[in-house]
Amino acid sequence: MVKLIKEVKESFKATFKVEPLLVFSPGRINIIGEHTDYNDGFVFPAAVDKGIAAAIQKSDTGSCTAIALDLDSKIEFDLDKLKPSKEGSWENYVFGVVAEIQNRNKVVGDFNIVFKGNIPGGAGMSSSAALENSVVFGLNELFELGLTKTEMILISQKAEHNYVGVNCGIMDQYASMFGIKDNALHLDCRTIQSKPYKIDFKKHQFILINTNVKHSLSDSAYNDRRSACESIATLLDVKALRDATEADLEKIIDKVTPTNYQKALYVIQENERTLKAAKAIEDNDLERLGKLIYQSHAGLSDQYKVSCDELDFLVAQAKKNKYVLGARMMGGGFGGCTINLVARNEVNAFEETVSKAYKNKFDKECSVYFIELSNGTHLVK
Template sequence: MNTTLTKKVQESFITTFSTKPLMIFSPGRINIIGEHTDYNDGFVFPAAVDKGIIAAIQKSDTNISTAFAIDMNESVSFELDKLKPSSEGSWENYVLGVVAEIQNRNRVVGNFNIAFSGDIPSGSGMSSSAALENSVVYGLNELFNLGLSKTEMILISQKAEHNYVGVNCGIMDQYASMFGIENNALLLDCRTVEAKPFEINFKEHELMLINTNVKHSLSDSAYNDRRSACENIASLLGIKALRDATEADLLTIKDQVTPENYQKALYVIQENNRALKASKAMTDGDLETLGALIYGSHEGLSKQYKVSCDELDFLVEQAKLNKHILGARMMGGGFGGCTINLISKDAVDAFKLTVSKAYKEKFNKDCSIYSVKLSNGTHVIK
């Protein structure tokens, strides 16, 4: 966690609101494998990271509440009994949505002030939105003694995203951000919303993220399209979600769906199996198998699910040329954001140089590279 950032947020809050706040850290997340499986009731393998949102929050003695986005230098004031979504794409919807969903659970929130900032790289697919939602619900739960469990809190965050932000997200991002455990990844069953922690020991390897620094505009509409394609195929099969299907089941309806949607459903079934195999590979300390599964995941995301883009594919191809990288894939919703790479520690510096240069030559723009550590989930900063 970033202590300089913590200090900045705290000072900014005190300057703006003239009181001492409660400080919350809510992490972003990576996902080792299991992409687009969460809304199919499947398995995912996320971990909270040491980058995230830091929020300062305190009760207000006025009759309005105020949220201040420090990085954008924008603030929004609102009345708790008149909440409604702002225009699409507004950051305040993450805050307003959480408050509205808490109220929907018949909990009483008083007026409050919140200021926040983050160090999750923008557009990186590390889920700054879930981190922000979780920081708001966690802070309000502490301030007003709402008695919400962590599970209730993440469901509130998810509903806020559905109803106020308009993205029909699964539960993975909120779960990983709230329940993260230092040095562990969580094999999360998105149907039962229960996870098994796996202590991560990558031995001589580490995780490196490469941000394409692009975000192609397809993302939200394509996400909702794919989600509905998966749901349609599940209903054709007479099952609750694709998590319950096998490749053999899918073959039985092949002539009833478009070839594109067949491939999308096939990808989800195969990716679910990869996530389960990855947990076994990690238990066995078999990093070669884990790496091969990660490459397989990218292949499926790019060719079958079609949520990759030239920049992501290029970075994965560059990784394949390097024998010190065991696996690489795009991470997150797609059409931009980051690749995640399992790379030998002593090869990091050299690869950074070669891949940055190659990317710049190919796309005439820079990629950004970061290493991440696995962190604890949302908590009060003491």
């Protein structure tokens, strides 16, 4: 992290000849509670020690410049001519945040920003939320906008909806902004309130294994599933699936397709699992937590249908190893990472075995990341 911040600061000073404000905004993991956030449910994320470092300062040139160091890409823009760029462009995250701040009648002046991240691309660790949060946090400081952290994450979320075109829930932005070192946050996505849980990992740790694939279904499938959940909630006459029980769902079984029934059932069950996971962590019962994590993956793969061969293979490998308490796919799906709860002194052996098996099966490398739970978006002194 220190190296990343130094690189961004030096690049900014070399380009703009002034001292910048420095912001670090972390990526996140999610222990359990996947695809429950946009159903007003519970999730269990934590900020991690990988993220986006941004250097930002006012501009006196009459326009703004944003530089994505890791992409070697630069864009100049005017604040009164903001509109979404072509689909998939990184600048939409920046434009979207500025536009949503302006929509709240807050005055942002011209600025320059340089950023770089060390979150692996496509890993499902929310580099997009980290980028959005770094921009809104930096602008809030720079122009003394007086935004609360909650207002900032809602701005980040709206930027993603309106400029990026992903109808995301609030989890990613929340975890990135509000993270607490060594804690996971049991977040109620309806109230946007969370309870921190300090995790006693004892002799275990979380590691991430990246499939290094991202199947193209991801964004459209995400939006499809969200609309399926919303239509079933409407049929049940509840605000969101968070308010439904399995018994409620039974009553409309003949009114929905079997695949949509299973998707809704998964959401209801996954919501329950996050509550059970909170209890397991409270009781320092990592074995119980691990079992819930495995159940979560089974639901995501068999019911919600957002897994893929590579993710399923990695979880199957984890299940063969008695030193792994739990594993599941993490994030939107169709690629990205698995999260694995592994005995600390067996991590290297597990990494070696899995990497070899994955290479044999798919003729490609997977990547293993070691992470620590960290603080949320903050100024770097």
